[in-house]
Amino acid sequence: MIETDFVSGFARGLRVIEAFGESKPKLAITDVAKTTGLDRATARRCLLTLVELGYAEYDGKFFALTPKILRLGHAYLSSTPLPQIVQPFLDSLSEKVGQSSSVSVIDGAEVVYVARASQRRVMSINLMAGSRLPAYCASMGRVLLAAMPADQARTLLDETQRTAFTPHTKTDLNVLMEELAEVRKQGFAVIDQELELGLCSIAVPLEDSRGRVVAALNIGAPAASVPAGDLAKRYLDDLKAVAASLRLVLR
Amino acid sequence: MIETDFVSGFARGLRVIEAFGESKPKLAITDVAKTTGLDRATARRCLLTLVELGYAEYDGKFFALTPKILRLGHAYLSSTPLPQIVQPFLDSLSEKVGQSSSVSVIDGAEVVYVARASQRRVMSINLMAGSRLPAYCASMGRVLLAAMPADQARTLLDETQRTAFTPHTKTDLNVLMEELAEVRKQGFAVIDQELELGLCSIAVPLEDSRGRVVAALNIGAPAASVPAGDLAKRYLDDLKAVAASLRLVLR
DNA sequence: GATATTTGTTCGTATATCGCACGGATTAAA
DNA sequence: TTTAATCCGTGCGATATACGAACAAATATC
Numbered sequence: 001m002i003e004t005d006f007v008s009g010f011a012r013g014l015r016v017i018e019a020f021g022e023s024k025p026k027l028a029i030t031d032v033a034k035t036t037g038l039d040r041a042t043a044r045r046c047l048l049t050l051v052e053l054g055y056a057e058y059d060g061k062f063f064a065l066t067p068k069i070l071r072l073g074h075a076y077l078s079s080t081p082l083p084q085i086v087q088p089f090l091d092s093l094s095e096k097v098g099q100s101s102s103v104s105v106i107d108g109a110e111v112v113y114v115a116r117a118s119q120r121r122v123m124s125i126n127l128m129a130g131s132r133l134p135a136y137c138a139s140m141g142r143v144l145l146a147a148m149p150a151d152q153a154r155t156l157l158d159e160t161q162r163t164a165f166t167p168h169t170k171t172d173l174n175v176l177m178e179e180l181a182e183v184r185k186q187g188f189a190v191i192d193q194e195l196e197l198g199l200c201s202i203a204v205p206l207e208d209s210r211g212r213v214v215a216a217l218n219i220g221a222p223a224a225s226v227p228a229g230d231l232a233k234r235y236l237d238d239l240k241a242v243a244a245s246l247r248l249v250l251r
Numbered sequence: 252m253i254e255t256d257f258v259s260g261f262a263r264g265l266r267v268i269e270a271f272g273e274s275k276p277k278l279a280i281t282d283v284a285k286t287t288g289l290d291r292a293t294a295r296r297c298l299l300t301l302v303e304l305g306y307a308e309y310d311g312k313f314f315a316l317t318p319k320i321l322r323l324g325h326a327y328l329s330s331t332p333l334p335q336i337v338q339p340f341l342d343s344l345s346e347k348v349g350q351s352s353s354v355s356v357i358d359g360a361e362v363v364y365v366a367r368a369s370q371r372r373v374m375s376i377n378l379m380a381g382s383r384l385p386a387y388c389a390s391m392g393r394v395l396l397a398a399m400p401a402d403q404a405r406t407l408l409d410e411t412q413r414t415a416f417t418p419h420t421k422t423d424l425n426v427l428m429e430e431l432a433e434v435r436k437q438g439f440a441v442i443d444q445e446l447e448l449g450l451c452s453i454a455v456p457l458e459d460s461r462g463r464v465v466a467a468l469n470i471g472a473p474a475a476s477v478p479a480g481d482l483a484k485r486y487l488d489d490l491k492a493v494a495a496s497l498r499l500v501l502r
Numbered sequence: 503g504a505t506a507t508t509t510g511t512t513c514g515t516a517t518a519t520c521g522c523a524c525g526g527a528t529t530a531a532a
Numbered sequence: 533t534t535t536a537a538t539c540c541g542t543g544c545g546a547t548a549t550a551c552g553a554a555c556a557a558a559t560a561t562c
Contacts, residue, residue, distance in 0.1 A: 005299040005541095007519075009549070010264030014304065020326040030509060039551060044510075048256040053265065065327040067356045067363045070381040073324025075271040076316040077381060105318045108305075112318045129380055130321040130328060256511095258549075260519070281539060290521050291540080 009046075012038055016046040017055075017069065026062035073130055082215060083115045083129065085249055086206075089242050090117040090217075097235060099221045103206065105214070106144040109160040111135050114215070133195065136162055136176055137169050139203035140216035142189035146180040147205055147213035153180055169194040188236060192228035199223060202231040204239045208250035217242060260297075263289055267297040268306075268320065277313035324381055333466060334366045334380065336500055337457075340493050341368040341468075348486055350472045354457065356465070357395040360411040362386050365466070384446065387413055387427055388420050390454035391467035393440035397431040398456055398464035404431055420445040439487060443479035450474060453482040455490045459501035468493060 015036040020027060027035075033043040047063050050056035054068050077083050086103045094101040094117035102116040110132045135141025136157055145153040154177055162171040170176055183189040188204045203218035219235045226234060266287040271278060278286075284294040298314045301307035306319050328334050337354045345352040345368035353367040361383045386392025387408055396404045405428055413422040421427055434440040439455045454469035470486045477485060 005296050006303060007260045007264060007296050007300045009258045009260030009519080010297055010300050011304055012550095013258060013261030013264065014306070014323070017323050017326055020330040021322070025330045025332060028509080029511095040510075041512090041552085042550060045256055045258050045549080046261055049258045049261050052257060053262055055265070065330060067327065067358045067365065069327040070324045070363055070365075071272070071358075071383075072265070072268050073321045074381045074383065075269055076318065076320040078273065079271045079276045079316060081276060107318045107322075112321055114318065114321075130325045132322075132325065260549080263520095279539080280541095292522085292542085293520060295541080296519080 012036070012042060013046045013049065016043060016050070017065070017072075020065050026064050028062055032063070077114070077129060080114075081251070086215075086217075086246065087115050087117070089246060090115055093117070093219070093238060093242050097219060097238060099219050099226075099235075101217070101219050102140070103215050103217050104140045104144075105216075106135060106141070106148075107132075109135050109156050111138050111141040111144065111216075134160065134163075136160060136171075137165065137191065137194040139189045139191040139201040139220075140218045142180065142183050142191065143203045143205045143216040143218075144213065146183040146189070150177065150180070153177070165195050166193050166197050168192055168197075188232065188239070190228055190231050193223055197223075200226070200228040200231060202235055202239065204236070204243050206243055206250065207247050209247060214250060217246075263287070263293060264297045264300065267294060267301070268316070268323075271316050277315050279313055283314070328365070328380060331365070332502070337466070337468075337497065338366050338368070340497060341366055344368070344470070344489060344493050348470060348489060350470050350477075350486075352468070352470050353391070354466050354468050355391045355395075356467075357386060357392070358383075360386050360407050362389050362392040362395065362467075385411065385414075387411060387422075388416065388442065388445040390440045390442040390452040390471075391469045393430065393434050393442065394454045394456045394467040394469075395464065397434040397440070401428070401431070404428070416446050417444050417448050419443055419448075439483065439490070441479055441482050444474055448474075451477070451479040451482060453486055453490065455487070455494050457494055457501070458498050460498060465501060468497075 015038065016032055019032050019035040024031075029040055029044045029047060032038070032047060033040040036043060038046070047056060047058070050065075051058045051063070055066060056069075057064050057066055082103070082105070090101050090103060100117065102113055104111045104113045106112070111134075113129055113131045115129060133141065135145055145156070154173070157173055157176055163169070164171050170179060188202060190200070190202045192200045199220060200223045201218050201220040203216045205213040206215040206217050208214050217239055219231075219239065221231065266289065267283055270283050270286040275282075280291055280295045280298060283289070283298060284291040287294060289297070298307060298309070301316075302309045302314070306317060308315050308317055333354070333356070341352050341354060351368065353364055355362045355364045357363070362385075364380055364382045366380060384392065386396055396407070405424070408424055408427055414420070415422050421430060439453060441451070441453045443451045450471060451474045452469050452471040454467045456464040457466040457468050459465050468490060470482075470490065472482065
């Protein structure tokens, strides 16, 4: 008996959907076959299935996903209490401090935004629910990595391609592990332009009522108006207050 | 030979994912089987496949989606040019007028938000990319319905459960069809508290360079500060200007 | 413009998956 | 506690699907 409880056709199809990430709007059959490692015939069958169901369009040459695909992520966002619960807190926090604020969870070595309240844009990239950032150089990522067992975090970081997005980005494994220990000790993480020049942020963990870290909350600010060194002084109390309120609400 | 280009295992799996919508965080095997109409054994195999791939969790009793599911919607948002292209326009528009602004496309009888710039929250519900609203009572929905052939819009509306969310909601099929004709003629749609009391909005179509309507753009405002009758006067020129700019950019 | 390479599609068959039915476990009702 | 009612996991036969190869069409290369 070799794994009878597994629908490989389904798994293959999901691989096909994910092949469209990374700014690849239109893919031909062979492109999909290559990025997924599937046989061309199989990739074609999956793609045509997506078209048949309305999740994709086909112009005879290229396939492109349709907005119906968003139903899948929406199934998560609308079924999980977290985004709905935190959004109002996020809104008032963001308005009070006049900066963008977000909540994210971890998925592998990436941070996934589940809710966000944005003020004037300061980042070049556009963040929204479902957006992803590498955990090792994001404030919420540091917090979430610090919350897991050290060896698990080390393994995760070790397996990650750690790019230096700016001259400030910390990429050395041991340096990062020390950073995580510090974050664990002080209860928050500060990022100073490691992801993008001119942008710094501070994050705290969000615990549920049983004390388990389920997400992270952050505030991002332009380095020009708020130096990284001032972040804790200015925003930590507000962040902690929101975290405390949410601890009572999160089951 | 009947439909050889279709992977029904894949299609079944997607049905399983969508079963988690509508605020159902945790589902047992039988729940999924019921909502999807699949056999229990099949539903179970799909769910275990999701767990195996990390898209879902299983506590021995209930299944719940994980944030990894967002990768699927993210594949669309990051691969489709539309959200990235419109976001900066949305941001500056929203900031200029001091109200929330959004872009959406149509999927069936629903409007799907693909980008949004929000100011202070005025709605009770939380909107973000991937959120859905019934087309018949949303300003962007009216615009998008008006852009399709009348009989197609009529069929879509006829098949839709048209709930009166407020006393102002228009639900009569013929009234709505007349409304669409008016929208088509004047080139914009105004909604006065049909979705939620205290909220009104105005939307215009977004055309690509070939003149095809590919999305809708709106501004929402509290009825208390901006009466519905003033919406066109105050915001239509700004909306039209953005639409004109985007017409040059959208392929 | 001819050849070489890549791409999309079809086909047959070995294999995996589906739906059904059954037994054990769990929960609900009495 | 007993009974009834679900619910869950598992084989089995029938059916559907994946793979690889082969062919045709399109594209690239020279």
